[in-house]
Amino acid sequence: MIRVGSALLVLLFSAVSWAKETVNVAIIETLSVDIVTESREAFTEELQRLLPDKHFQFALYNAQASEQTAVDILSSMASRPAPDIIVSVATLATRAIHNSDVFVNTPKLFMVVSAPVEEGIVSALGKVSERNITGEAHVLDAKVKLDMLDGILKASNISKPLTIALIHSTYPSSTNAVNQLMALENEYENINLVAVSTPFIEGQNGLEKMSSNITASLNEYEGTLDGYWLSSGPLVELDGLVNKIFNETQLLPLFAENIESVKEGALLGVVSEPQSIGKSAAKKAALILKRNSAHGIPVTKMNTYTVAVNVSTAVKLKLPIPSNYLKLSKNHIYQ
């Protein structure tokens, strides 16, 4: 009797699944770092929540931090039926699907890309792409970030400008972000930026190597740096980077673009949380699926950011965080 009931239940679920329209979603991740993975998970979850009448089949690909790998993935996908939508996560995968001539008619969506304009996807934020692709930039304007750091420094009445190392890799989004920051440096009398870079090294082992390179570079500035800035990109996703740098250079990060870095000791962080990135991208994906096209949907910037502060760092550096920052941080005040 129980067996008969179970069989009927399986049949019922199968019938329901069969009744739903199946949507094939191909997701190409650049690499497996937290922000990428968590954003993708939030995306799939939100998309199913938004379109409960669809049956989603997600095909997940990892480009191993390599643009060429991403191109290869696309080529292999071309031999199979085209998915309903191709989603790229992070810059290299996005660059690959944007530049690829396969799946021209398949709508494409990108997320976790800091500089879509610099990548040539659109001429400016708010514009639409001609290549059936859309998405959202997930990082804050460089000026806003600098303003926020400057706000802390002004409130602290520091006697001289702080020299801050902009550590980054040659990963495209990192380079773009640093370039934007450096371009604005002269507008802030309390901030003196020094770009400290390491070549981007593909693959999971590349992160460790890059961190060693950075630490070594920072040591070259012995005694001249007051702190450093963890720009966006793969490097910032490396676990234990802050502690490692502190242990070897006694330097603390003044600004970081992920929450984990703030937790580890960055004075201030303004980031797009993966949950927000994934949910926001899912809304655009739902819209694309309704239209069967990404044409006409402008590339925009995210409007939800999270402010995080580390008060222990503030006390150590004698840089009191203004009360309005504390209020904005709300649940992201770390010690």
Next chain:
Amino acid sequence: MRIKSKLLLMYIPILLIGMALTGYWAYLTAYETVREREYKLLTQTLTLSVLAVIEERRELLIESGLENEPVFTKAYQNEVFEELKSLHEATGRHFAITAKASEDIIFSTLSEHSVPNTAGALRGTVSGHLVAYGESYSNAQRILFACAEFDPWKWKITVIQPADALQASLSKIAWMTVIVILLAVISVTLIMGRVTQVLMLSPIERIKSAASRIATEHKAVEIALDQDDELGELARDVELMSAKIEQYVDQAQQANRAKTDFLAVMSHEIRTPLNGIQGLASLLLDTSLTDKQHKYATDLRASSSILANVINDVLDLSKIESGMSEVDVSEFDLDTMLADLITLLGTNASANSTSLSYQSKNLSSVLVTSDITKLRQIVINLVSNAIKFSHKGSVTVSAKLKRPATDSPSQNNLIISVKDTGIGIEPERLNHIFDKFTQSDSSITRKYGGTGLGLSIAKELAQLLGGDIKVVSTVGQGSCFTVTTSVQARNLPASTQGEDEHAEFAARKVPEGLRVLLAEDNAINAVVAQALLEQLKCNVEHVDNGLKAASRVEEGGIDVVFMDVHMPVMDGIEATRRIRRLNGINAEVPIIGLTAEAFKERHKLFKEAGMQSIVTKPVTLESLKESLQLLN
């Protein structure tokens, strides 16, 4: 002052007082409200802005575990100071923070750092905070303040606001109140004035106008006031009253006419025999008499003369009282008239051993326009009275114009004083000497004679001439009667036609041998008149009725007719009309009326019938002569 003005004079102060009291109350209420509002704003600023800012930061520090971090505490306190500076710039209010214990100033937006004395401040709880607030002085400036303490940081926070804004607001309220009160008073006054005009004054005006018409015309009036209120009732009552008055006036006029008729008849009936008595006495005195007979005849004539005076007084008074006495103005030489009159009255004065003198001021060569007959009678009455009571004394008559006469006729006041050295009048009787039939003492009548009407008539006549008579008197020393009348006066031209005419008239003589027809039914009067005319060298024919007179004139050969009015068969008026209807020259024979009727309007009637002039009985030689002179 008119009722409308009175009402407005009453309304406006009442309204002003009422509105001012209301306005003052409103001002006080507004003052309290504005002050309370300012206090409320201050305390709310203190609690909802300042304390909230401070508490928010402290809570953040606690939530972040930083409350014991001096760097953060100091930074957040600085944030508070910056917030207060911004608040000061935005609101204009000042903020001061002092140490709770030492009162040392930690922060202040005031240029001169001082904290107001908050002793005597009001206290209350606002948004859960204990606050003190009130008025005080800071840097010699009146201010409003509110303060509270923040214990965690041991701060005392004070919000300060200059009272200028409050004062300006109150001044504005005061001005607005005054303006509103004035506008309200003006509006209400206008409205009340209009309402009063419509509801009360217009009806009153109509009733008043009707009353004036009633007073002047004695006729029934129609006010037609269609109001169902007291004024409507009054209007209807006045209409009824006017109808009654018209009725009563008609009755009174009828009675007056009856009285006048009676007086005319009585005048005629009394004067006619009196005329005979006087005339016969005069004629008798012209005959040869023994001394005793002459004395009797003289007394007879004097008695008849007194009787004539009494009758004249009674008739004069009756005429005055019945309103039949008319003012007959003419221009004359007052000075000469008075001088002649004094000369005439001098005989009486001499008889009473009284000296009578006359003096005038600014009357020489002045012509006065007034009623000469009435003026003469006033003077005669006063002087006769003075002579009567001034035995062996003196009477002085003086006359003057109040202002010197001008070359052209101008309004002036004539003042005539009659001063005697007689017995005088007791003060308590002075007020009654002008009453009719009153002398200062009843014994006086017995002692001095007279009707007691002289002064009364004189006063009435003076009032008729637009003046009055006043008297001052001291018992045993004499009295002074002062007559004032309104006259017109002008200077006499160097040579006037009037003088010439007067002289010419005086020089006229009655032609001898005039053929006079005397129509008189009363035999005695006929004898007297005939005798007097014969003394004027006239040839007199006598007939005893008008019909005979008319027939005789028609026959011709008559130069003048003296025509009695009241005659049997045909009265003198009808006879005159008949003569005037004759053909030829006989129709133009001069006719002089003889009548005992003293009323002027009757004389006018006689003249309208065709008589040239009228001689009033009792006839005298002078009156007959003057009437004949007038014909020349």
